[in-house]
Amino acid sequence: MDSSGTVDDDCDETTNLIIDDYLDVDGDTSLSSLSTRVVDNSDLIESHEIAKAMLDTLKKQMEDVQVARDDERQKAIIQLNSAEKRTTELEDKLAETIQRTEHLNAELERLKKKEEKTKEIANNVQTIKYTKIEKHIFYDFLVTKHGRILDYLQRTKKLDDFFIDKIPKLIFEEKRNTYILTLIGIRVHHQAFKQVLLRILNLSNIKQRTIDFYQRHLNRITKSINKKLFEVQPNTNYWKQYI
Structure with a gap:
């Protein structure tokens, strides 16, 4: 009973850890974690x-x-x-x-x-490439929310119906195990998308740190249980009657 009580105490101690301690609010979640560039004139054929x-x-x-x-x-x-x-x-x-x-x-x-x-x-139509987008960000956020992101960008500035399906336009491309996202649009579209991307990076950062926190939490519990199991001394007297 003492050993089980010790395990519970260890579990309580782990539970009392604050998850915010593992979320680095000052961490690097800026756009600098991505590589962005305005494509050269030679690349502006589509625009x-x-x-x-x-x-x-x-x-x-x-x-x-x-x-x-x-x-x-x-x-x-x-x-x-x-x-x-x-x-x-x-x-x-x-x-x-x-x-x-x-x-x-x-x-x-x-x-x-x-x-x-x-x-x-x-x-003023400009093409900007966002490179080195990690796969988990691409699949967890950009692919699943592609339609909503595009709709949000379209609503940032009311354009003539002629521009529908022309700008803004998002194009994805896989390269070297990461993704390149190309946005074709005017200035307000690029400004709005940078804010969206910043939120995605922040959310991805929080999600990963949350997963890491609970993994460490689980590891502590598992380690504590294993430790107590090894401390239990087997009573051989129960086995003597079968010998």
Whole structure:
């Protein structure tokens, strides 16, 4: 009974250890534990292609609107020249044509402003690679939360629907038993992702230290039990009656 009591005492002593003692709040959980770099211009092919696709689409839309507007203007000229005198019907047709022309002018102006804004965003699209991401961080956090991370980045700045599925964009690549994460986006996307990554590193650090704490806790209990078992002296008198 004394031996069992000693084991319980040892267990209580271990249980009273505070887990925070094993969580280094001042530990290195900064982004410096990763290697990050802005890729060179020679590596920015995908970013440039995205920007070009955006502007090409807008240019095509503007050309279509301009053609439609010019057609309406031509209709108005033909209508004016087709009759020697104005009639109510002709005036109604002219009014409709002018209204459509004004609408197309407004649409063209809207597209021009959109083009300017798109150029501004496209010129600020940046590709940053985050290298040496450990496997456990990649699988425990980045893969399982990929959709939610991307959704969060998209909500950091409201962009035109045209940018959906284009930026921000996350690409994963395995290299030498670690992972490389490439983020294509504008400045706010990169700032937001760095904060997300910092939280992930902190959480991963806490998770690992918690596992280590309980492992040490279990090792102490196991060691204490083994020690007490070796201290128990067997009573050979019980075996003599069988000899």
